[in-house]
Amino acid sequence: MRYYLKSIIAFSLFPQILLVKFLATKPEWIETYYSHGIYPIISKLFRILFGWLPFSIGDILYACLIILAVRYLIRNRKKIRYNIYPFLRDVLMVLSIVYFTFHFLWGLNYYRQPINKKLEIAITYTKPELINLTEDLVAKSNSIHFQITNDTAKAVIIPYSKSEILAMSKIGYQKLSEIYPKWNYTAPSIKRSLFSTLLTYMGYGGYLNPFTNEAQVNGIMPKFRDPFISSHEVGHQIGYSAENETNFIGYLAAVSNEDLYFRYSAYTYMIGYCLNDIRANDQETFDRLYSQLNPGILKNYQEVTDFWMAHENPLEPVFKSIFNSFLKANNQKDGIESYSKVVALLVNYHQKYPL
Incomplete structure (x- = not known):
């Protein structure tokens, strides 16, 4: 040249x-x-x-x-x-x-325009509204957990292979597109990353390759998380970059899926964000709501915790810091914390459309 x-x-x-x-x-x-x-x-x-x-x-x-x-x-x-x-x-x-x-x-x-404008919902919420939503999510999770296990003490074990879970992710979007046609998802491209071990040590569950538009899912994570994570990455594929918005769309797609394992994965994932928000200001209410979860759900949470703890390493904070800077440079002023901002969307959406 x-x-x-x-x-x-x-x-x-x-x-x-x-x-x-x-x-x-x-x-x-x-x-x-x-x-x-x-x-x-x-x-x-x-x-x-x-x-x-x-x-x-x-x-x-x-x-x-x-x-x-x-x-x-x-x-x-x-x-x-x-x-x-x-x-x-x-x-x-x-x-x-x-x-x-x-x-x-x-x-x-x-x-692009914030998703709350499209859905005509607010992005502020009160503490009672958050507590009410969390109680509803706990009830939903407990109910689905028992439907799957018939035992409140058993952890949920997803019977599908990783490939089957990824293939099933499109079903939720097909249902969701009946309400929001712009979120229709055809010609799926969801794959296990070839670098799943590296992703794990970096602390990531998945990513969208912006140059090939392939949704990548960490192939060695506990399957309990896969239905939600795959739905999240598809949210990026259909054109949403902000992590809170993609968390929200992934949640809606997963709970729109008729499969109980997808709904369980989504509800229990969102409980984590809501409980973290509550714990920041009200430890007593956090303890009360956390204690209401079926013991089997807590075992699933522990499975994920043990997985990440087994892969802790000195470089993970470095990768997280780089990603945090990347997000801030791309119009997400809260950086990695933007993931948790999904709570505002959840609270206000379910004010308008109750669980």
Whole structure:
């Protein structure tokens, strides 16, 4: 590639950043022309292209890029040392291409209109409203748990394989699309990540590859969590980037699924967020509600806790810090804490549509 062309691509990064910052002030444009215009076409095209493959093209792409980058650095280390400016220009060029591709293929969804506007619900709530919702979630979870186990003391064991769980995730979205047609999900592309062990040590249950639009689920996590996590990642695929909103859509899809294991996974996942919110200000109420959960549910919670504790490592906080910074740089000012902001959506949605 000619020197001047490389320079043009490299320095185009700066006007790109300014353009994205400008578009961030126009969420109505993003919602209309990107999230409901260009993006659904891009997403479905990639799902059709890669969804039928049993392995992750995105994971392979990442691995190849890392190998090529390391190989380049090793082979050109002396050249780089004495020609630092061309090297920095090439790095800037790569960043420019990645920045454009990321935002065009998926990232502009970070700047779409908040979901509460679409659903016409508030994002503030009172303590009594939160407690009432948590009580309802506890009752729902206990009821479904007993329907599955016929024993309040037994942990739920999902009888499906990981692949079956991922395939079943689309069913909830099919039901949900009867109410919200824009959330229709066809041409599924949900896969176990080839790097599930690495994801585990990084502390993640899944992710969406923004360059191939493949939903990746951690393949070695306890299956108790899989129905909700797979539904969450599909929420990213249909165009929602904010973690609280994707948690919320994943929850709605999972509880819309007629399968009891999906509903159990979603209800018990949301209880965790609600109880954490209550515990921050009212330990007594937290203790009361927590004690109302069936012992079998607590065993499922302990299974997940034991899994993450067994994979604790010094680098996990580093990865979490990087991801936290990434989220903040992409219009999620609460960073990783934005996951827990799903509580506001849950409370207000169920004020409008009771459990």
